[in-house]
Amino acid sequence: MKKFSFNLVPTIVLAVLVQLLFTWLLDQYLPWWHVIVVGFVVHLLIKSSSVWQAFGSGFLGIGAVWLGYSLLIDLSSTYNLSAQIAQVLHLPTILLGVITALIGGISGGLGAACGYLLRQIFMPKQKYSGGYYDRKYY
Secondary structure, eight states: OOOOOGGGHHHHHHHHHHHHHHHHHHTTTSOTTHHHHHHHHHHHHSOOSSHHHHHHHHHHHHHHHHHHHHHHHHHHTTTHHHHHHHHHHTOOHHHHHHHHHHHHHHHHHHHHHHHHHHHHHHSOOOOOOSSGGGOOOO
């Protein structure tokens, strides 16, 4: 298991902020699934230490944008739209924003994980040496 190092924190914050910015900018012009492409491209370009770190930063960045958008729409419609949808779905009104953020976060996280894994395929592999199986006993 890898230890968490604090020199990775700027990378995580950078990835989250870039995803926040591009998702917010492109959300006005592209369909909802562009968040997958944004997470994919960001983590194809920005190096992460693990697939879980890539998924987490994609989840946080894009989930925060979708939560913000759902709250903005609720505030602009004085909660009428979300109250009607919640009544149809038999859910509490506040749960709709959480579900929206979860859908956006999972979509962004999966896109980010795919970008990380594609980067791992095309990165040159570091040769591991000094392990148990590298010893010669003959």
